[in-house]
Amino acid sequence: QGKLDNLLNSSSSNLNPNSSNLPGILIGKELAKNLGLLYLDEVTIISPLGESTPLGMVPRMKKFQVVGIFESGMYEYDTKWTYISIPSAQRFFQLGNVITGIExxxxxxxxxxxxxxxxxxxxxxxxxxxxxMEMNKNLFSALRLEKIVMFIILILIVLVAAFGIISILIMVVMEKTADIAILKTMGAHARSIMGIFMIDGLFIGIIGTLLGTIGGLLLGWNIQGVAEWVEKVFGINVFPPDIYYIDKIPYQVKVEDITAIIIITITISFLATIFPSWQASRLDPAEALRYE
Known part of the structure; x- marks a missing residue:
């Protein structure tokens, strides 16, 4: 049992007829588990191409001996693929010396x-x-669409956070009404008042963006460990291999993607500060201090 490449190199001679007079076969780990097969077990292969006999069409069958169990890391391969030698395949499918394909x-x-x-x-x-890439064209198209959808969802999350910044600044303006009025009576310009709240909101956005970026990178670099911890603690299979075709979670950190997300997030955070800052700059000092 081992990785596919290692077994193909080390077991190539074993794929040919051995002491048991049966041709060898390499079988995927999950398929072997489903069929209850172990090393050196015998398995019967049935071909959909039958043979014509006086009694009708008879399925073509042949016994093989398991000489290796491989794990490719792709669930789709480990549950459905087997390997036999070229001479054995030619005899089984009655191809003569013909080879139908080369990988x-x-x-x-x-x-x-x-x-x-x-x-x-x-x-x-x-x-x-x-x-x-061409063989898996539909899969890559689905992945590209998924990436676009995830980017849209990310923007929506940032917009929700932006509304949070707006709410926080509006509450600050309401709490600091008297202070704003005092500043304006002391000669502070509306532009200065607006700048104070814009810087305050932008600072909140930058801190949140940096913390989110650092947290996202740490989560991405340790995603496999996090998934295993969730599965162990809660008994939930986060990424079922029969759906995602993989036994480990791959990740790739792209600097351009991170840069784009940071720029978009900070820009939206800055735009979110405009309305409450403008509202603070329009505050009438006399009206604000009337009930103080």
Missing amino acids: VKVANAYEAHHIAEKIKNRLGIAYQVIDW
Whole structure:
């Protein structure tokens, strides 16, 4: 049992017929668990391509021996994929010496598209070349849409926080009515009063943004540990592998995304200070001190 790449390298010879005269098969960890299979167990494979006999179509069946159990880290693969040697597959599917496809592993996964284009140009139109991004095009489209939706939700959360800043500043203006009136009677300009409250609100926005950014980064860097803690304490599977196809939570911190979020958040916080600051600057000193 181990990682897929290690097993494919170490067990390649075992995939060929061994002492038990059965061809070997590598099977995913979750699939082996569901079928109750262990190392060196025998398993029967049934092909949807049957054989024509006088009694009708008979399913093509063959026994294999489990020579390895792999864990790829992708739930979709670990529950559905198995590997057998090319000669065994050719005999089982009666392909002769034909190979239906070749999978190329590249050093840099993000260069797969360019490499696929080079292979396509060299082989010509007689062969179909598909890279992993094109094979999972629907998944990536869904992820892009999800990212846009999450960004919109984030903006809405910031707007709610902005209304909180507005409420706080309005309450401060109401509490400091007498102080504002005294400042105005001493010669303070409306612009100065407005500036005081704008700086106050902007300071609240900057502190909140910095604390939120630091908290978000700490949570992102420790997301796997947090998820495991939640699962252990509350018994809740935060990221079910049968839905998200992964056994660990990946994360990537992008400086440009963090910068954009900080700028947008501080800008909205600044705009939120305008109305209560303007309200404070329009305060009539005589009316404010009338009942003091």
